[in-house]
Amino acid sequence: MTRSMPETLARVLGEGTVLTDAASLAARRHDYWMLSHVRDHLGASAPSPACVVRPGGVEDVQATLRFASAAGVPVIPFGLGSGVVGGVVARPDAIVLDMGSMNRTRFVDPVNLQASFDAGKNGLEAEQAVAEEGLTIGHWPQSVGVSSVGGWVATRASGQFSTAYGNIEDIVHTIEAVLPNGELVILGKGPRASAGPDLRHLMLGSEGTLGVITGVTFSLRRAPETRTVSAFQAGGMRAGFEFQREIIQSGWRPPVVRQYDERESLRLDARATACLILMVHEGPAAVVAAETAAVGELAAKMNIPAAPPDIVDHWLEQRNHVPSWEMFLQRGIVLDTVEVSAGWGAIGAIYDDATAALKAIPGCLAGSAHSSHAYRGGLNLYFTFAVQTDEPGAMEAIYLDGWRGIMEATDRHGGGLAHHHGIGRVRRAWLERELSAGGVALLRRLKHALDPAGIMNPGVLLPDA
Ligand SMILES: Cc1cc2nc3c(=O)[nH]c(=O)nc-3n(C[C@H](O)[C@H](O)[C@H](O)COP(=O)(O)OP(=O)(O)OC[C@H]3O[C@@H](n4cnc5c(N)ncnc54)[C@H](O)[C@@H]3O)c2cc1C
Numbered sequence: 001m002t003r004s005m006p007e008t009l010a011r012v013l014g015e016g017t018v019l020t021d022a023a024s025l026a027a028r029r030h031d032y033w034m035l036s037h038v039r040d041h042l043g044a045s046a047p048s049p050a051c052v053v054r055p056g057g058v059e060d061v062q063a064t065l066r067f068a069s070a071a072g073v074p075v076i077p078f079g080l081g082s083g084v085v086g087g088v089v090a091r092p093d094a095i096v097l098d099m100g101s102m103n104r105t106r107f108v109d110p111v112n113l114q115a116s117f118d119a120g121k122n123g124l125e126a127e128q129a130v131a132e133e134g135l136t137i138g139h140w141p142q143s144v145g146v147s148s149v150g151g152w153v154a155t156r157a158s159g160q161f162s163t164a165y166g167n168i169e170d171i172v173h174t175i176e177a178v179l180p181n182g183e184l185v186i187l188g189k190g191p192r193a194s195a196g197p198d199l200r201h202l203m204l205g206s207e208g209t210l211g212v213i214t215g216v217t218f219s220l221r222r223a224p225e226t227r228t229v230s231a232f233q234a235g236g237m238r239a240g241f242e243f244q245r246e247i248i249q250s251g252w253r254p255p256v257v258r259q260y261d262e263r264e265s266l267r268l269d270a271r272a273t274a275c276l277i278l279m280v281h282e283g284p285a286a287v288v289a290a291e292t293a294a295v296g297e298l299a300a301k302m303n304i305p306a307a308p309p310d311i312v313d314h315w316l317e318q319r320n321h322v323p324s325w326e327m328f329l330q331r332g333i334v335l336d337t338v339e340v341s342a343g344w345g346a347i348g349a350i351y352d353d354a355t356a357a358l359k360a361i362p363g364c365l366a367g368s369a370h371s372s373h374a375y376r377g378g379l380n381l382y383f384t385f386a387v388q389t390d391e392p393g394a395m396e397a398i399y400l401d402g403w404r405g406i407m408e409a410t411d412r413h414g415g416g417l418a419h420h421h422g423i424g425r426v427r428r429a430w431l432e433r434e435l436s437a438g439g440v441a442l443l444r445r446l447k448h449a450l451d452p453a454g455i456m457n458p459g460v461l462l463p464d465a
Pocket of ligand 1: 031
């Protein structure tokens with residue numbers, strides 16, 4: 001009798017590690033990508049994979065990848081499934097490698113300010129493990145409680161406190177990963193290196209296409225001595241952008257700086273009369289006092305009035321909410337969030353053009369944006385669109401129209417097309433505009449060198465050849 005692929009793999013890994021029951025397969029068919037949920041809603045769901053592997057340790061990941069490379073079986077790494085760009089969409093011939101089973105804290109080192117975790121560790125649990133020692137990772141994506149530390153690396157994630165603490169690439173110290181041929185690599189040793197290209201960047205943003213991240217060591221911070229908040233409201237988005245630019249380019253670094261357009265400001269707080277700008281200041285008490293005072297002086301100089309600071313307290317309480325798509329889909333509403341970035345000189349035009357494109361979609365209920373990550377050279381914009389239709393068959397096209405409007409407006413003004421959610425499936429077609437044709441060709445050659453059998457997460461990140 002010929003064995004099925006899952007049966008053969010189960011003989012390699014052990015019975016309990018390879019799951020084939022319908023519930024386990026169905027639960028890992030896709031991530032949080034809106035379009036997968038639209039398709040579920042319309043009865044055109046992603047198929048279940050052939051099996052789910054729940055590795056007990058690095059050796060199981062190595063054995064799985066060796067097996068898959070030899071047999072030419074696709075492998076789809078799965079963290080905790082909170083990705084929003086279609087990085088996980090199962091197919092009937094694939095192994096879904098569920099890294100959530102590898103979730104140990106390996107060590108917390110309060111002297112060198114490091115903490116190391118298995119890649120499947122839940123982000124909030126990782127933060128709690130270091131908080132017990134008076135430390136913080138400082139990485140707070142809205143999805144902190146439903147995403148894994150390996151997923152953060154695989155998607156080049158950003159946390160809400162990034163303006164001071166940096167994005168995931170600034171916080172990661174060491175990445176342990178298994179290459180498609182089963183080889184183990186440990187990348188990142190000292191606090192800084194001049195030892196050839198930084199190979200950690202092969203895994204940062206690789207979205208499961210170049211290997212499987214099995215362990216992550218973070219460079220930590222001591223928990224801040226003090227935290228305070230401030231809030232302002234600018235007369236329009238451009239005035240707010242100028243205020244933010246002045247703060248950041250003067251050298252101040254409030255960890256949180258968020259600016260909402262008028263629509264989102266009102267949604268945040270009914271007292272808003274214009275574009276709210278919310279800030280959180282953290283660190284040594286003297287630095288926090290100096291920063292708060294300096295920001296207040298700049299606001300006065302630029303005629304930016306203060307807003308009630310309890311709006312920031314309310315945002316802090318609500319900030320990790322994870323909404324359910326189904327509630328909207330039942331009302332015929334297609335929605336999504338799309339993040340881009342650009343230099344200070346272009347961000348205003350991108351905001352205007354992208355929101356205009358969204359509002360031009362028939363049935364548009366909302367086309368709005370806020371910024372949430374500021375840099376010396378520019379900032380990000382995080383668009384939200386919601387469009388209602390009574391034609392279920394039109395939902396997918398409407399969804400793609402929303403994306404196209406934002407991508408094209410951003411590209412037209414020279415902005416970056418993906419700030420922190422990654423490329424997945426939804427942005428593949430625009431990758432060449434981000435990396436150039438030569439850049440995509442280079443990535444393709446790297447992918448082929450590491451994964452000649454093409455087993456790692458096919459259909460993600462790279463556009464079809
Ligand atoms: C409500 C909500 C809010 C969000 N807020 C933020 C935010 O503030 N900032 C932000 O950056 N993102 C945010 N996200 C997006 C998402 O949480 C991040 O992309 C997160 O990093 C994904 O982690 P995950 O473990 O859930 O990965 P998954 O969704 O399981 O996988 C995402 C991608 O990474 C790959 N992958 C996962 N684990 C591994 C691994 N160990 N090795 C190799 N590849 C792997 C997968 O194959 C897939 O391509 C949000 C999502 C939701 C639903």
